[in-house]
Amino acid sequence: MYATVLTIHSWLRWVTLILALTATANAFRQHDGPASPLPGRWWDTCLMLAVDLQVLFGLVLYFGLSPFTQIAMEDFGAAVRDPAMRFWAIEHALAMFAAVVLVRTGRVLAMNATSAVSARRRRLTCFALATVLMLAAIPWPGLANGRPLLR
Numbered sequence: 001m002y003a004t005v006l007t008i009h010s011w012l013r014w015v016t017l018i019l020a021l022t023a024t025a026n027a028f029r030q031h032d033g034p035a036s037p038l039p040g041r042w043w044d045t046c047l048m049l050a051v052d053l054q055v056l057f058g059l060v061l062y063f064g065l066s067p068f069t070q071i072a073m074e075d076f077g078a079a080v081r082d083p084a085m086r087f088w089a090i091e092h093a094l095a096m097f098a099a100v101v102l103v104r105t106g107r108v109l110a111m112n113a114t115s116a117v118s119a120r121r122r123r124l125t126c127f128a129l130a131t132v133l134m135l136a137a138i139p140w141p142g143l144a145n146g147r148p149l150l151r
């Protein structure tokens, strides 16, 4: 079960990253005005779905399956002092949550903007920041907590 969920979470990272880059590129597009729908909204929806799924599998790992977070939860104070444990117990989860909140916020702020310029800027800024956060919080090979690119 642990291996299956970890593999899904690992592969879904690629789908999420591709959608994050595509939705950010789409957010560059000019908007006709606040009365018309945001261009390429479909990409936003796909990105939200992907990050929501990642959070779901991440929560299952975090609270149920991961031996790292299980050990961390036995003594959270000690986990915070250990960089490897801290990465899984705090840094990865928090950064990814922040990225998900940014995606949702960008979308809502853009939909409620009063001008096309601010709608475009809000969506673009939030999606770009979310993408950078996700890229920064992924355990890339070679890093201290590195994991394989393809599990």
Ligand code: HEM
Pocket (backbone or CB within 6 Å): 006, 009, 010, 012, 013, 016, 051, 054, 055, 057, 058, 059, 061, 062, 065, 066, 067, 068, 069, 088, 092, 093, 096, 097, 099, 134, 138, 139, 147, 148, 151
């Ligand atoms: C967009 C969101 C996310 C992305 C792109 C992402 C990406 C990843 C990747 C690439 C791995 C390594 C998989 C492997 O070992 O091959 C991983 C592991 C993990 N992630 Fe996430 N993650 C996300 C969100 C979350 C969230 C929100 C949580 C917690 C609530 C979380 C908790 C974990 C845990 C506990 C592990 C595994 C630790 C272990 O090996 O036991 N992830 N994640």
